[in-house]
Amino acid sequence: MLKKTKIKRRRHVIPGLGMTLGITLTYLSLMVLIPLAGLAIKSSSLSFSEFWDIITNPRVLASLKVSFGAAFIAALINCFFGFIVAWVLVRYNFPGRRLFDAIVDLPFAMPTAVSGIALTALYAPNGWIGKLLGPDIKVAYAWPGVIIALTFIGLPFIVRTLQPALEELDKASEEAAGSLGASRWQTFRMVIIPELFPSLLTGFALAFARAIGEYGSVIFIAGNIPMKTEIAPLLIVIKLEQYDFIGAAALAVVMLMASFILLFVINILQAWARRRIQEGSAE
Amino acid sequence: MKIELQNINKTFGSFKALNDISLTIESGELVALLGPSGSGKTTLLRIMAGLDFPDSGSGHIMFDGVDVNTQPLSSRGVGFVFQHYALFKHMTVFDNIAFGLNVRSKEDRPSKNDIKDKVTELLHLIHLEDLANRLPHQLSGGQRQRVALARALAVEPHVLLLDEPFGALDAKVRLELRRWLRRLHDEIGITSVFVTHDQTEALDLSSRIAVINNGRLEQIGTPEEIFHKPKTEFVLNFLGEVNFFRGVVGKGKIRIGNLKLEAPEYKDQPEEAAHIFIRPHQVEIITDPKGKNQMAATITRMHAAGSFVRLELKTETDDDLYVDLTPERFEELNLANITNVYVTPKNVLVFIVGKHII
Numbered sequence: 001m002l003k004k005t006k007i008k009r010r011r012h013v014i015p016g017l018g019m020t021l022g023i024t025l026t027y028l029s030l031m032v033l034i035p036l037a038g039l040a041i042k043s044s045s046l047s048f049s050e051f052w053d054i055i056t057n058p059r060v061l062a063s064l065k066v067s068f069g070a071a072f073i074a075a076l077i078n079c080f081f082g083f084i085v086a087w088v089l090v091r092y093n094f095p096g097r098r099l100f101d102a103i104v105d106l107p108f109a110m111p112t113a114v115s116g117i118a119l120t121a122l123y124a125p126n127g128w129i130g131k132l133l134g135p136d137i138k139v140a141y142a143w144p145g146v147i148i149a150l151t152f153i154g155l156p157f158i159v160r161t162l163q164p165a166l167e168e169l170d171k172a173s174e175e176a177a178g179s180l181g182a183s184r185w186q187t188f189r190m191v192i193i194p195e196l197f198p199s200l201l202t203g204f205a206l207a208f209a210r211a212i213g214e215y216g217s218v219i220f221i222a223g224n225i226p227m228k229t230e231i232a233p234l235l236i237v238i239k240l241e242q243y244d245f246i247g248a249a250a251l252a253v254v255m256l257m258a259s260f261i262l263l264f265v266i267n268i269l270q271a272w273a274r275r276r277i278q279e280g281s282a283e
Numbered sequence: 284m285k286i287e288l289q290n291i292n293k294t295f296g297s298f299k300a301l302n303d304i305s306l307t308i309e310s311g312e313l314v315a316l317l318g319p320s321g322s323g324k325t326t327l328l329r330i331m332a333g334l335d336f337p338d339s340g341s342g343h344i345m346f347d348g349v350d351v352n353t354q355p356l357s358s359r360g361v362g363f364v365f366q367h368y369a370l371f372k373h374m375t376v377f378d379n380i381a382f383g384l385n386v387r388s389k390e391d392r393p394s395k396n397d398i399k400d401k402v403t404e405l406l407h408l409i410h411l412e413d414l415a416n417r418l419p420h421q422l423s424g425g426q427r428q429r430v431a432l433a434r435a436l437a438v439e440p441h442v443l444l445l446d447e448p449f450g451a452l453d454a455k456v457r458l459e460l461r462r463w464l465r466r467l468h469d470e471i472g473i474t475s476v477f478v479t480h481d482q483t484e485a486l487d488l489s490s491r492i493a494v495i496n497n498g499r500l501e502q503i504g505t506p507e508e509i510f511h512k513p514k515t516e517f518v519l520n521f522l523g524e525v526n527f528f529r530g531v532v533g534k535g536k537i538r539i540g541n542l543k544l545e546a547p548e549y550k551d552q553p554e555e556a557a558h559i560f561i562r563p564h565q566v567e568i569i570t571d572p573k574g575k576n577q578m579a580a581t582i583t584r585m586h587a588a589g590s591f592v593r594l595e596l597k598t599e600t601d602d603d604l605y606v607d608l609t610p611e612r613f614e615e616l617n618l619a620n621i622t623n624v625y626v627t628p629k630n631v632l633v634f635i636v637g638k639h640i641i
Contacts, residue, residue: 172369175334176431178356179363180383180438190386194373276373276418 036256042249054250059226060235066146067232068258071211074150075158078207079200082158089159090166104160107153112216119149120220141223146231149217154207161206165199198273205266212259284347284360284441284474285310286331292341293326293498300326301337302498308476308491310347313468315489316478319521323498324478325446331476332356332363332444346441359442362435362473366447368427370419376430377415380405383438405433408467425456432464436471445477449484461488482522486510494518516558516634525560525632526604532557532633540600542578544631558634563607564591565630570616577625580604582618594618596626 043051054060089101107115122129123140130140139145169192177187193200215233222229232255239248286308293301300323308314316324329335331344333356344352351359370379378385380402384393393401406412409429419427428448435443448464449457465488468475479485485492486506493503494517502514513519530539533554537544569577584595592613596604604626608618618624 170367170369172365172367173371175356176363176365176369176434177371177382177386179332179334179361180386180434181357182382182386183357186386190382191371194371197373 039249039252039256043246043253046246046250051250054247055254059230060232060251060254062227063230063232063235064254064258066143066229067212067255070143070146070150070231071208071214074147074154074211075204075208077147077151078154078158079204082155082203082207083162083196083200085155086159086162086166090163104156106156108156112153112214113220115152116149116217116220119145119152119217123148123221140221141225141229143229145221145223146218146229149221150211150214153214153217154211157206157210158200158203161199161203162196165196169195198270201266201270201273205263205270208266209259209263212255285345286442286474286476287345287348288327288331288342289345290342291327291330291344292338293323293330293335294338300498301330304342304495304498304500306493306500306503308474310474311472313465313475313477313488313490315485315492316476316495317482317485317492317521318480318495320480322495324480324495327495328444328446328476328478331442332361333359334363360438360440362438362440362443364428364431364435364443364445364448366450368419368431368451370427370431370434372419375416375418376406376411376422377402379419379430380433380437382434401437405437408436409433423456424452425460428452428460429463432467436473441474443473443475445475447478447480449481450479457484464488486522494521496521513632516560519560519632519634523562524605525562526566526602528559528561528600528602530557530559531555532559532635537631537633540578540598542576542627544576544628546633555635560632560634561604561628562630563593563605565628566604566606567627567629568594568606568608568612568616568618569625569627570618570621572625577627580624580626582622582624585618587613592618596624598626 046054085104089097089104120140121127123133123145124130125135125138125140127140133139139148173191173195174187177191178184182190213233215231215237218231219234222231222234224230224234232251236248236251236255239245239251286306288304288306291301291304292299302323304323304327306327316327318324326335330337333351333354337344337352342352343350346359371382374382381398384398384401387393392398402415403412406415409432411426411429411433414422414426419430422430428451432445432448449460452460461484477488486509489506491503491505492509494501494509496517502509502518504512509518510522513522519525528539530537531554532538532546532549533552535545535547535550536554537546537549537557537559538554539559572579579599580596582594583597586593587610591607592610594606594608596606598604606626608616613619616624
């Protein structure tokens with residue numbers, strides 16, 4: 001209560017702090033916290049040993065490994081190629097640049113099932129790319145297929161977080177590095193990358209988080225072989241279809257915790273990196 | 284190192300940023316490139332550094348007689364100090380200064396200890412020994428600028444180029460840093476060129492000034508020459524305040540309205556329309572007229588805050604005239620109670636329709 005009156009008493013030029021704060025908290029509770037709490041309550045009807053049995057089931061563990069592992073690798077791949085895409089879109093002017101810029105958002109906008117079907121059609125053994133790869137290299141219905149789908153949907157996150165950071169990058173510091181005798185690679189490695197690192201982390205975290213939860217685009221291309229290419233969200237759906245609500249909730253809680261911890265760690269890293277270059281007082 | 288620029292041209296699209304500039308800077312000089320914003324002075328500095336290039340086929344840039352036009356930035360041996368410092372935000376002061384040494388190839392790179400000694404020496408030079416481990420955002424503007432300077436000096440460049448080095452600093456720090464840079468230059472004697480739009484800075488700091496306007500070199504000379512013998516009206520106007528009159532020059536006389544000044548150097552010339560300029564401190568004021576070479580004027584405003592008294596007058600020719608008097612002279616004339624006075628210029632500068640001067 002005391003805090004509340006304090007907030008009210010302080011005078012602000014910009015109106016509406018009290019109201020917007022109320023709306024924000026209500027909205028967050030309704031949309032995010034209450035469903036999550038429901039999930040936790042649902043799974044709390046399990047005893048710990050029952051819970052432990054569900055989540056240490058080999059099939060569950062394998063699905064978690066596929067989901068987190070593939071999401072991580074996909075996010076890494078996106079960091080690399082997303083960086084190049086963002087770099088080219090910001091630094092160069094070429095015909096069709098705006099078109100390419102718009103295309104980056106496609107994975108956002110397309111229904112995930114559509115992208116899943118499209119990717120499957122391409123990479124299936126009789127698809128355009130699948131045919132070229134021959135029968136020995138299996139992409140669709142295998143691990144690489146999962147990674148490709150997750151890479152596809154994660155790209156916009158990296159590009160869109162890096163673009164503004166790249167645009168703000170001070171050209172003079174690159175020129176300074178050059179005038180001090182640094183090669184282009186040294187400038188890139190020692191000046192550009194460190195300054196973009198916080199944004200890169202943000203993009204990574206977003207792409208990673210999105211990929212962990214991705215369902216639609218993966219299930220078509222993954223083949224969903226239990227223990228091999230079955231992702232955790234699919235296992236949840238399977239459990240739901242079998243009316244095993246509690247099992248589904250238990251698995252969901254594990255995913256929630258894991259995602260939370262990962263994002264938390266990434267956020268700490270990011271805060272640390274950002275503090276080092278703290279733009280606020282720099283100019 | 285001696286820098287020679289020959290016939291430098293630079294166009295951005297259809298905009299001619301530099302127009303046939305030739306300029307020689309002797310070894311050890313401290314030269315100011317002075318001009319209004321957009322005059323091309325920064326472009327010229329960047330071309331010297333190798334951050335920009337002259338239009339293809341135009342001009343030469345020679346360092347000690349060697350054409351460096353094709354040499355890349357990293358091998359010209361130029362230290363460049365940027366207007367907004369351009370420090371590496373994620374590196375400490377120490378690492379910023381050591382950067383140029385750390386990026387050298389293994390064979391040329393000094394040992395860790397040598398680098399440390401060098402950086403410590405430079406930190407001492409810029410009086411920031413205690414701040415070696417700070418990050419740039421923890422420094423004040425003046426400190427950042429000194430770090431930027433130390434960083435440029437660490438690689439022992441032959442030429443130091445500074446782009447508006449004090450532009451982003453407040454007036455007091457600017458003055459301190461200006462004096463410090465002057466002393467530094469006297470100590471290490473490195474050929475230096477700095478860009479500024481501030482004429483007092485250029486007059487105060489440099490051994491020679493190159494005045495640039497609209498991509499052209501208007502005049503180059505010592506501060507005294509530039510100030511007292513400006514070759515163009517632009518230079519005259521740009522360097523300090525000046526009063527402007529339209530008049531007539533010829534037959535040994537300079538005439539402004541009824542005022543006649545002896546000008547024996549124009550004895551053999553017919554009378555021609557001219558632009559006549561008078562600096563505010565080169566006007567004599569008297570309260571009673573004697574002789575003919577005076578102009579009646581009315582004091583419209585005066586203010587005495589500062590090291591001199593500034594008078595604003597309206598002359599009988601209906602021109603505005605600013606006059607600076609010493610406070611002693613102001614007292615002596617008892618001007619506080621008088622509005623009608625007579626003025627005589629002690630020195631005038633005459634331009635006959637863009638031609639010659641006294």
